Amino acid sequence: MNSKRKKIYEGKAKILYEGPEPGTLIQYFKDDATAFNAQKKAVLEGKGVVNNQISEFIMSRLNGIGVTNHFIKRLNLREQLIREVEIIPLEVVCRNIVAGSMSQRLGIEEGTPLPRSIIEFYYKKDELNDPMVTEEHITAFNWASTQELDDILAMTVRVNDYLSGMFGAVGITLVDFKIEFGRIWENDFSRVILADEISPDSCRLWDATTGEKMDKDRFRRDLGNVIESYTEVARRLGIMKGMPTVIQGGLH
Numbered sequence: 001m002n003s004k005r006k007k008i009y010e011g012k013a014k015i016l017y018e019g020p021e022p023g024t025l026i027q028y029f030k031d032d033a034t035a036f037n038a039q040k041k042a043v044l045e046g047k048g049v050v051n052n053q054i055s056e057f058i059m060s061r062l063n064g065i066g067v068t069n070h071f072i073k074r075l076n077l078r079e080q081l082i083r084e085v086e087i088i089p090l091e092v093v094c095r096n097i098v099a100g101s102m103s104q105r106l107g108i109e110e111g112t113p114l115p116r117s118i119i120e121f122y123y124k125k126d127e128l129n130d131p132m133v134t135e136e137h138i139t140a141f142n143w144a145s146t147q148e149l150d151d152i153l154a155m156t157v158r159v160n161d162y163l164s165g166m167f168g169a170v171g172i173t174l175v176d177f178k179i180e181f182g183r184i185w186e187n188d189f190s191r192v193i194l195a196d197e198i199s200p201d202s203c204r205l206w207d208a209t210t211g212e213k214m215d216k217d218r219f220r221r222d223l224g225n226v227i228e229s230y231t232e233v234a235r236r237l238g239i240m241k242g243m244p245t246v247i248q249g250g251l252h
């Protein structure tokens with residue numbers, strides 16, 4: 001590993017390093033898995049490698065359909081070059097089927113299809129457990145402007161439509177997902193682009209025929225075979241051929 005470069009931020013799942021040029025960063029995918037605001041922790045060998053490739057695949061596809069995002073290129077098994085953004089402190093959640101916290105909060109059975117996709121916002125603040133907020137809070141506290149929120153909503157809908165189709169085509173149901181956005185500045189003007197990652201850590205993915213979970217709920221709920229499921233998602237998407245053998249050999 002290149003130990004000379006500067007670490008900008010270390011999160012639960014990724015590390016950000018200074019990039020080779022101004023306005024760029026290197027995003028390193030760790031094997032660490034956390035859930036319930038880091039109350040549950042584990043190291044899942046190979047997770048970082050799989051998520052790096054899945055996120056690369058999805059972000060490249062999204063760039064291709066005009067959903068501008070931070071991904072520039074993959075550098076190696078665990079790292080990708082990205083554009084540095086000023087993160088908007090929101091977790092944007094889009095749901096197609098009731099699951100997880102929505103099921104608990106509203107007492108609706110997990111698996112209930114929603115009559116239409118629902119977008120929710122959570123304020124990124126670990127100390128507060130990422131509380132749910134409305135558009136009113138977001139604009140009142142200047143986390144994002146009304147214009148930025150419009151862009152965020154429009155991009156989220158496009159991501160949902162595209163990914164639902166993409167996963168649907170390989171027999172996977174996109175139940176819900178979480179995305180993050182950030183600002184890039186060009187002179188005095190800013191633009192919102194998609195950032196962070198899209199992977200089985202940030203999506204709920206169910207096998208379309210068996211209903212089997214293929215995402216981070218396998219870790220949250222101790223269902224086992226976490227890496228095997230993530231790898232199966234990658235395999236179905238046609239990426240990282242031969243990866244399972246490499247993972248069995250151990251990756252560092």
Ligand SMILES: Nc1ncnc2c1ncn2[C@@H]1O[C@H](COP(=O)(O)OP(=O)(O)OP(=O)(O)O)[C@@H](O)[C@H]1O
Pocket residue numbers: 009010011012013014015016025070082083084085086087124126180182195196197
């Ligand atoms: N292009 C980008 N530029 C700057 N920061 C980014 C970019 N993409 C993602 N980030 C931020 O980098 C961090 C990625 O690390 P990780 O996902 O491990 O964080 P985390 O533990 O989930 O914590 P956080 O609550 O900060 O998201 C996140 O804080 C994310 O918001």
Ligand SMILES: [Mg+2]
Pocket residue numbers: 011012013
């Ligand atoms: Mg994160």
